[in-house]
Amino acid sequence: TAISIPFGVGVKYSLNPKLNVFAELTYRFTNTDFLDDVSGVYAPNAYPSLEADGVTFTPFGLLQDRSYETSNGVNFFSAGAQRGNSKKADSFVTLQFGLSFNLSSYRCPDR
Secondary structure, three states, X not given: OXXXXXXXXEEEEEOOOOEEEEEEEEEEEEOOOOOOXXXXXXXXXXXXXXXXXXXXXXXXXXXXXXHHXXXXXXOOOOOOOEOOOOOOOOEEEEEEEEEEEOOOOOOOOOO
8 A cells, every 4th residue: 555645736727617628737756666566676586486498587587577578588687686766765647638517507696
């Protein structure tokens, strides 16, 4: 479970009394470094390994470093190497566009 603290700005424009368009940009600070599952160091090779096509590999290693998928099977990172910065929490940005409808209108009472 992670806590997210939003900070954002937005604009809303009324097209007519019932229809609006809006845009909102939000930056969210979190209290975790695992939103992208990248933090700390690579897992040790002490985990169980498998062998396929004469190559021994660690399933955990394949999941934490997928560079082998695009580099002719070469793993660029080894166990214990720096994987992420665990001293800095993750954050993310969202940009939203949308339409909103006014279901009813309220008028100020006449005095």
